[in-house]
Amino acid sequence: MKTLLLAMLAALLMTNIAQAQATSVSDVLQSQRELIEKSSRRTIGPAIDAIAESGLPQMQGVLEAWQSKNMWQRKEDGSFFLGAKNEDGSYALTDFEDGAPAGDFDKKALKQLKPNSGVRAMIATALVKFQLSDPDPVKRMDALTSISRDPDAALLAPLRASIEGEADAAILARKTRLERLMTMAYDADASARVDAIGDMAGDLGVDFRATLNPILRATLSFTAQGSTPDANVAEYIEPGSATLSKVSAYDLLVEADLAAPIVTDDARDAALEANVEGGFIAGMPIAQLSTEAARNAAYDALVADGLVAPRVGEADIDATLAGYRFFNAFTEANAEVTTAARQALAKSENRVAVSQAADLGLDALSLASIYFLAAIGLAITFGVMGVINMAHGEFIMMGAYTGYVVQQFVPNHTLSIILAVPLAFAVTFAAGVLLERLVIRWLYHRPLETLLATFGVSIALQQLAKNIFGTQARPLTAPSWLDGAWVINDVVSISYIRIAIFVLALTFLGLFLFIMKQTRLGLETRAVTQNPRMAASMGINPDRVNMLTFGLGSGIAGIAGVAIGLFAKVTSEMGGDYIVQSFMTVVVGGVGNIWGTLAGAAMIGGFQKGVEWLNPSNTLAAQTYMIIFIIIFIQFRPRGIIALKGRAAGD
Structure with missing residues (x-):
């Protein structure tokens, strides 16, 4: 040596x-x-x-x-x-x-x-x-990446030296942050570490919390009663509590040779087997040792003869533990550093909790906008006209496939989406008019027959889509300017596609309100819905109004399909993923009320995201709990969140 x-x-x-x-x-x-x-x-x-x-x-x-x-x-x-x-x-x-x-x-x-x-x-x-000081900014950034992946105390000084002459704002910001993190972890001056921790207190970055965790790492230790621990104590722990069982505390003393080992049943039986003499153990026949009490008595006899170590009972454990104090001790020796780290981490965790709630709210708002967009067409055909259209999901599917077909001929994704939206409306509007003229018009006020007929139509449309496009999912590519996400902080972010769908949902809300309140079609639709005979006597053609209204609802479903297809898989079955939620949205919100549809989408989207947050590994559970919740909700609010009043409610 x-x-x-x-x-x-x-x-x-x-x-x-x-x-x-x-x-x-x-x-x-x-x-x-x-x-x-x-x-x-x-x-x-x-x-x-x-x-x-x-x-x-x-x-x-x-x-x-x-x-x-x-x-x-x-x-x-x-x-x-x-x-x-x-x-x-x-x-x-x-x-x-x-x-x-x-x-x-x-x-x-x-x-x-x-x-x-x-x-x-x-x-x-x-x-x-x-x-760190290379003229090439790429190499400087690579150096910072290397340091962040494998930090070392020896790199702190050159990192600090490189900050002063850094001209690139992005690299300077990263160097400054990394310097603060490494100061927290490696600086020899405790006050400098405390200052660095205080500077970043409440930071939401994962790297910040990852730097604090080793500082706050603690190990279980003990000291004799009446003595002061020679350590930075995080907390004292009482043996027998939820965090430290008596057996675990006693085992810690055994490892330190301060207590006799606990004789387990296996160790007892092994000792008995080792002391068998002529069919007897400590003078007791082996045949009589079939019970736990008998084996314990035989073992105690061996203890009396000095052949084995005595058994440790619960009273012995309690008496031994009474002479010691148990505590978690920080691996970081400086109490000022750990105190600052605790306060900074608590502040960070509070901000993380608030940010997670905000992120959950944005997710719920995003999902609600998708459900609203899928249900707004159904709010017209079912909520206003009272027609149960089980093929509504297939109109969404037709709109998505229309967008896919357009992109095969128009490679520019921005232009293709701009063209796909009106074309999807035209295709599904025509399909809706055709369905209304051939099927629905003969089944008004016959809900069961309408349900069965449109269900058959939905199956036929699904099979037609399979025959044309196959069973494989087809891509509907979003424009490049919709790539990525709006990152608010390290916890809260939302994709640009979701933002676009939210804006589109608000646009259609305004469009629907304008059509129903400010146009002749809206006036005639409301008149026919409330009293078709009176409307006919005033010169309104109910058949024409029903046809156009059904076509409008179907056309909006087609546009919803283009929007949904930008982030969801485009298959022949995709409509089935939204038809149930669409009906629930309309029913829960209040049949015949667009504001109710909006409220229903918000409630269903928020509830589903909340359940998924509580049980993130099981999305099927979220769907199940949501349906149960809606069933219970309808028992108390059978007409929905915003119920119609007056004659319309009676109808």
Whole structure:
């Protein structure tokens, strides 16, 4: 051991002397030649340090070449060069000092330096010091990424030194943040660590909380009653509490040789087997040891004879534990640091909780907008006209497939979506008019027959879609400007597609209100809905109004299909994923009321997201609980959240 220590001191002294005398790259490399040639992770550290701390600007290139296995040694004199293979199989060497060519050599005259993964990792750490101030911003950013992945106390000083001259605002912000995090973890000055923790208190970043967790890591320990623990105590724990059982506390004393081990049933039986003599154990026949009480008595007899250790009872455990205090002790010795870390983490967790609630609210709002968009057409055909259209989901599917077909001919995704929206409306409007003229018009005021007929139509439309497009999901690609998400902070974000759907839902809400309140079609629709005979006597054609109203609801479903297809799979069965929610949205909100549909979508979307948050691993449970909730809700509000009043309610 003494010899090894002297050797290490000698190597360190030689390294320092070599660095003091080094005037060129060659001097430094030759002074570390023996260590470089061996290239062992256990011994290479001084050589890498000598190269990195030499102060020579060329050393970054040396380390990069060495790391990438492009550093070669000329056998005749042991000199090191940057090597590149020529087309004829020879190797062109380049001097590290000035980049001048050093000639072409056969591979036999050279030795390639091939550092293993451990040595390359050490070189990468040393390279970070150079890369932090590299003129190339990409290399500076890569250095910061490397530090964040594998932080080291030795990198804190060069990181701080690189901040002052940083001109790139984004890199400067990342350097400053990383410096604060590393100060929290590695600075030798406790007050500096406390200040850094205070600066970032309440931060929502995962890296911030990950840096605090090791500071607040605690281990279970104990001390004798009446003595003061020589540790930074996080909390005292009473044996027998929810966090520390009596057996676990006692085992801790056993490991420290401060208490006798607990004799388990298996250990007792093994001791009995080891003391069998002529069919007897401690004078008791083996045949009589069939019960726990008998085996315990035999074991106690062996204890009396001094053959085995005595059993430890509950009273013994309580008496032993009474002499000690148990506590969790921070691995961080400085109490000021852990106190600051606790306060900062608590503040951060409070902000995280608020942000998670906001994120959940945005998710619920996004889902509600999707349900509202899917249900707004049904609010017309079912809520206003009273027609149970089970093929409504298939109109959504037709709209999505219309968008897919348009994109096959118009590769520009923005233009294709702009064209797909009116075209989807036209296709599904025509399909809705056709369905109303051929089927629905003969079944008004006959809800059961309407349900069965439209259910058959939905099956037929699904099969038609399978025959045309196949069973594989088809892509409906969103424009590039809808890629990504609006990131509010590290916890709260929402995709741009969801935002676009929310805006589209609000647009159709305004459009529907305008049509129903400000247009002749809306006036006639309301008149026919409330009293078709009176409307007919006033010159309104109820058949025409019903046809156009049903077509309008179907057309809106087609536009909803284009929007939904931007983030959901486009298949022949996709309508089935939304038909149930659409009906529930209309019924819960209040049949015949667009504001009720909006309220129903908000309630269903919020409830579903809430259940998914409580049970994130089971989305089927969310659907089940939602249906149960709606069944219970309807028992108390059979007409929905916003019920119609007056004559319309009676109808």
